[in-house]
Amino acid sequence: MLLKDAVKTATRSLTHGKMRSILTMLGIVIGIASVIILMSIGQSAQNLILNQVKNIGSNVVFILPGATKGSKFSSPASTQGIIIKTLTKNDVNALQAEPSVIRVAPQVQNQGRIIYGNNDTTVTYVGTTGDFFPIRNFGIQKGVALTNRDNELLNHVVVLGSKISDVLFGNLNPIDKYIRLDGISFRVVGVLELKGLGPLGVDNDTLAFIPLSVAQKQLLGTDYYNVITVQANDVYNTGFVTSRITSVLRQDHHITNPDKDDFTIRTQEDALSLLGNVTSILTLFLAAIASISLVVGGIGIMNIMLVAVTERTREIGLRKAVGATNGDILKQFLIESVLLTIIGGTVGIAIGAGIVGLVYFVLSTFFSSIGWVFAFPISAVVLGLLVSGVAGIVFGIYPAYQAGKKNPIDALRYE
Amino acid sequence: MIDIYDLKKEYTEEDIPTQALRGVTFSIDKGEFVSVMGPSGSGKSTLLHIMSFLDRPTGGSYKFQGKSIDEMTDQELARVRNKDMGFVFQSFNLLSRLTVYDNVEIPLLYSDIPPKKRQTLVEEAVRSVGLEEKLYQEAGRLSGGQKQRVAIARALVTDPNVIFADEPTGNLDSQSGLQIMEILKSLNDKGRTVVLVTHETQTAEFANRVIRIKDGMVESDKFITANNINRKNFK
Numbered sequence: 001m002l003l004k005d006a007v008k009t010a011t012r013s014l015t016h017g018k019m020r021s022i023l024t025m026l027g028i029v030i031g032i033a034s035v036i037i038l039m040s041i042g043q044s045a046q047n048l049i050l051n052q053v054k055n056i057g058s059n060v061v062f063i064l065p066g067a068t069k070g071s072k073f074s075s076p077a078s079t080q081g082i083i084i085k086t087l088t089k090n091d092v093n094a095l096q097a098e099p100s101v102i103r104v105a106p107q108v109q110n111q112g113r114i115i116y117g118n119n120d121t122t123v124t125y126v127g128t129t130g131d132f133f134p135i136r137n138f139g140i141q142k143g144v145a146l147t148n149r150d151n152e153l154l155n156h157v158v159v160l161g162s163k164i165s166d167v168l169f170g171n172l173n174p175i176d177k178y179i180r181l182d183g184i185s186f187r188v189v190g191v192l193e194l195k196g197l198g199p200l201g202v203d204n205d206t207l208a209f210i211p212l213s214v215a216q217k218q219l220l221g222t223d224y225y226n227v228i229t230v231q232a233n234d235v236y237n238t239g240f241v242t243s244r245i246t247s248v249l250r251q252d253h254h255i256t257n258p259d260k261d262d263f264t265i266r267t268q269e270d271a272l273s274l275l276g277n278v279t280s281i282l283t284l285f286l287a288a289i290a291s292i293s294l295v296v297g298g299i300g301i302m303n304i305m306l307v308a309v310t311e312r313t314r315e316i317g318l319r320k321a322v323g324a325t326n327g328d329i330l331k332q333f334l335i336e337s338v339l340l341t342i343i344g345g346t347v348g349i350a351i352g353a354g355i356v357g358l359v360y361f362v363l364s365t366f367f368s369s370i371g372w373v374f375a376f377p378i379s380a381v382v383l384g385l386l387v388s389g390v391a392g393i394v395f396g397i398y399p400a401y402q403a404g405k406k407n408p409i410d411a412l413r414y415e
Numbered sequence: 416m417i418d419i420y421d422l423k424k425e426y427t428e429e430d431i432p433t434q435a436l437r438g439v440t441f442s443i444d445k446g447e448f449v450s451v452m453g454p455s456g457s458g459k460s461t462l463l464h465i466m467s468f469l470d471r472p473t474g475g476s477y478k479f480q481g482k483s484i485d486e487m488t489d490q491e492l493a494r495v496r497n498k499d500m501g502f503v504f505q506s507f508n509l510l511s512r513l514t515v516y517d518n519v520e521i522p523l524l525y526s527d528i529p530p531k532k533r534q535t536l537v538e539e540a541v542r543s544v545g546l547e548e549k550l551y552q553e554a555g556r557l558s559g560g561q562k563q564r565v566a567i568a569r570a571l572v573t574d575p576n577v578i579f580a581d582e583p584t585g586n587l588d589s590q591s592g593l594q595i596m597e598i599l600k601s602l603n604d605k606g607r608t609v610v611l612v613t614h615e616t617q618t619a620e621f622a623n624r625v626i627r628i629k630d631g632m633v634e635s636d637k638f639i640t641a642n643n644i645n646r647k648n649f650k
Contacts (some may be wrong), residue, residue, distance in 0.1 A: 003525045016512055320510040321469060322569070323497020323525035325490050408469050412508065 001328045010335040013312075019379075024304045025344035027229025027297025028391065032348025032384045033355070036190040039383075043375035049279055050063045051373065053271045054195060060135060062266040063087065063228040063249070085224035085252065086262040092228060094252045100236045105132035106225040107217050112182040114208060116168040124166055125208045127215020135231040138204070142190040143175045151211040154218070158186040163205040165191045174387045178237060179323035181213060182219055186210060196371050238267050241359030294387060297344070305337050307400035309406075316403055330404035336394025338389060344389025349381055416577065416608055417443040417466060423474030423508055423572060423632075424461050437631040438475065443610065445576070448603040450611045450619035453628035454490050460581065462628060465610045467500055467579040468492040480576070501570030503599075505564040509569075511555030515541060519569045524574055533643055540568040544598060559573035560591025577608040584604050596621045599605040 014021045065084040087106070095104045107128040114123040130148040133139070139146070142164060150157050158179060165174050165188075174188045195204040216222055232241035242265050249263050250256075309316070316329055356376055363372040424436040426457075432498040435458045443449050453459040464470040465477060470514065477484045480499065484492070509518050519540055523533045541547055549557060554565055563583060570578050580599060584592030600621050603609045613619050620639070627634040 001525055002530070009524070012513070012517075176566050233585055314508060318504075318510070319521065319525070320493070321467075321502050321508075322497060322522040324572075325493045325525075327490075327526055381421075409464050412469075412504065 001324070001331065004159050005340070006331050006335050007268045009332055010093055010128060013308075014148065014336060014339060020304065024301055025340055025347065027300040028294065028341050028344030029297075029348040029351065029386055030299040031290065031294030032345045032388055033352040034293055034347055035287055035387070036352025036380050036384055037355050037359075038286035038290045038299045039283060040352070041288075041359065041379040042279065043284050043377050043380075044360075044373055046276070046279035046283060047274050047373045047375055048371060050272060051276060052370070053268060057240065059232040059234055059241070060228040060268055061232055061238070061245060063091075063245065064239070064266065065224070065226070065262070065263045066174045066264060068262050068264045084230055084262070085222075087228055088223065088227040091249060091252055092225075094232055094248050095228070095230060095245065098244055098248050100233050100241045102233050103131040103135050103231040104338030105129050105229045107132060107136050107227045107229065108212065108220060109226055110215075110220060112208075112219070114164070114168065115180045116177065119168045121164070123181070123206065123208050125158075125215065125219075127210055127212040127219070129203070129212050131231075132209070132229065135229050138191040138195060141193045145190055146209055146211055146239065151213050155211060156184065156214060157189045159190040159192060159209040160188060160202075161192050161205040161207045162194050162207055163203070181208065181210065182193065184214075184218060189404055212401045238269050256385040291387075294391060298341070298391040301340055301392070302395040302399060305333060306402065308336075308407075309333060309399050312394065312403075313406065313411045313414040316406050317414065320406070320408035321412060326378055326404040329406070331398035333403045334393065334396050338392030341388040341395075342385065345384055345391075347391060348388070349384045350412060352380075352384070366388050391397045416445045416447075417610075418478040419466070419475070420477075421475035422462070422465065422472050422477055424458070424465065424470070425473045434631055436465075436472070439445070439631070439633055440475075441607065441626060441633060441636055446603070447624055448600070448605050448611070448623035450613055450625045450627060452466050452613060452616070452619050452625055453634075454614060456629045458631040459614075459628045461611050463579060463610070464580055465647055466610060468496050468500065470489040489517070493525075497522055498573060501567075501573070501575040501578040502562065503566050503570050503578065503583045505557075505581040505585040507566045507586070509554040509562055509565055511553065513554055513555055515546060515557070515565050517566075518565055519572050522573045524568060528573075536572050536574075537568075539544045541565075543571060544568045544647050558591070559587050560594055563587060563591065563595050564598065567595070567602075571602070575607075576603060577610060580609065580611045582613055583611070584613070588617040592618070639649045 001033060008074055065087045066082065089106075092106050093103050095101050105128050107126055109124060109126045112123055114125075114126050126132075128146070129151045130146050133140070133145040138158075143159075146157065146159055149155075158181065160168070160174060168174065168179060169177065174191055177188050178185050179188060180186070192205070192209075209218075230241075230245065232238065236244075245265055248262070250258075250261065253262055255261060275371075317331075319329060360372060360374040364374075418440065422436055422439040423434070426433045426435055439458075441464060451459050451462060461470070465472050465484075466479075468479070471484060479495065487495070510521075516537055519537045520533060523536060528536065538547070538550070539634075541550055544567050546561060546564055546568065549561065549565075555561065555564065563586075567576045567578075578599070583595050584598070587595065598620060599609055599611065609622070611619070611622060612633050619625050622639065624636070626636045
């Protein structure tokens with residue numbers, strides 16, 4: 001039997017029971033649509049998170065005080081609330097002398113109370129130098145950034161994240177207004193561009209930046225740093241720069257045994273690979289859950305095909321009597337179930353794409369600050385079609401086999 | 416054309432063997448019109464099923480066009496059924512939701528006749544049973560007689576050497592039954608071999624040979640020289 005005729009015959013019997021065919025397909029439609037939706041939303045989430053990490057700036061290396069025990073992804077002691085004072089001015093000087101390093105920005109941070117007029121809120125303030133802004137790719141929306149000179153002169157100036165600026169000033173122009181931070185008066189010199197969530201969920205737009213010297217001497221009374229951010233020279237790869245920084249710091253801290261390092265170096269690549277792993281596992285996991293509905297849909301198809309084989313026993317007998325082989329009959333029923341699943345899969349992909357588009361539209365229109373990206377992976381479409389085709393074969397083969405092996409005499413006698 | 420020697424068929428149902436055929440022997444030559452007669456349970460249907468390659472014997476030999484059924488695979492049997500045999504059933508076995516055209520086309524779908532030629536063959540076959548005006552009507556809407564004529568057209572469309580008809584008039588009124596028998600008769604007049612299974616004497620009389628089967632054996636095998644067809648009081 002020609003494939004063309006087989007497809008025509010199959011299409012005809014599917015269209016004869018339209019409602020049944022549609023209902024049978026529904027399981028596959030829902031299954032494929034949910035796989036598509038979860039895969040593409042997972043992909044979007046992954047892109048979003050990775051973009052945020054990339055936002056940190058290229059060739060940025062973070063140095064945190066304290067050693068990291070265990071794997072390279074476990075958190076150093078300093079991030080767990082333990083105060084470690086090992087990163088100091090000497091380290092910054094030594095790093096600035098290192099040729100593979102372009103800029104070095106030490107930073108301290110703490111929570112403080114910030115007041116303008118009647119507006120009063122708690123803020124995380126960061127004390128740092130002028131180099132911080134180019135290293136971290138922080139753009140200025142209004143006014144100017146902090147400068148290294150502000151640091152030398154202990155100028156009482158502040159640069160606000162755009163959200164904290166909105167909270168304090170609303171529609172007013174904040175430039176040259178004075179705010180109070182933990183009782184000390186600062187002049188607002190600049191407002192940052194919207195930056196979005198940073199790595200690990202820190203919202204960069206709610207931070208306030210003041211000169212490092214002011215923070216250390218007048219607010220905190222400390223002489224160590226919480227983080228040193230380093231911009232490496234693009235010419236060198238991150239691995240090389242990391243090893244250079246390690247040896248500079250070990251020399252500076254008189255460490256000979258690498259197991260006794262009192263600092264931790266983190267790069268954007270570390271964060272990217274960690275988050276990349278986490279999000280792709282998450283996406284896969286979601287897709288696996290969604291594929292359960294595919295299996296259910298497939299079983300539905302198998303069920304209906306078995307019913308159809310029984311109902312059409314006489315037809316099978318007649319076709320066999322006039323010359324159809326077991327293979328011809330098997331082919332006809334298999335094509336029917338594959339057609340069902342492929343059409344269902346296609347509809348599912350279309351519905352999935354529609355919902356993904358809608359989610360993108362809603363998120364980008366009403367929650368634009370999230371920075372949701374549209375992702376509709378072609379791989380999901382290919383996978384969807386492939387999976388539905390395979391489901392048609394897997395769940396159609398048994399009923400088709402049953403049909404093919406029917407004895408023509410019994411089939412013709414069947415009432 | 417058909418050579419049957421000591422043909423046996425045993426069924427086993429729930430461990431109890433039943434002998435449907437207990438050694439049947441006869442031959443049918445090309446161009447004969449043979450009626451196989453017998454009461455229900457005589458084994459005539461079983462005989463027809465074996466002759467028409469829908470079933471295999473459990474003993475004896477059966478050669479169709481010189482080739483033994485035992486030497487052929489199921490696939491080869493299907494091939495012969497398609498090419499050399501035509502079937503007419505008591506209950507028509509049309510696909511009621513398909514048109515007359517599509518029903519008659521079915522055997523061609525399983526043949527190696529190129530699609531271009533099919534339309535001519537279908538139209539010719541439908542014309543030969545006088546239903547060309549109903550070509551695109553749904554088969555389910557036709558009268559019983561018309562349905563059986565469509566079934567005959569379907570049996571003819573591959574130009575087979577033999578037509579097997581299993582009680583073709585059983586579900587028809589006498590007028591339509593007569594019509595069907597006339598068609599079968601005319602097919603035989605044009606040289607086709609026709610094997611008819613029936614339990615009605617009047618129907619059987621259209622043939623030029625009557626084989627009576629009883630209890631799985633040939634009871635009598637008679638040639639009818641002068642056809643004595645009673646068309647007025649058919650049935």
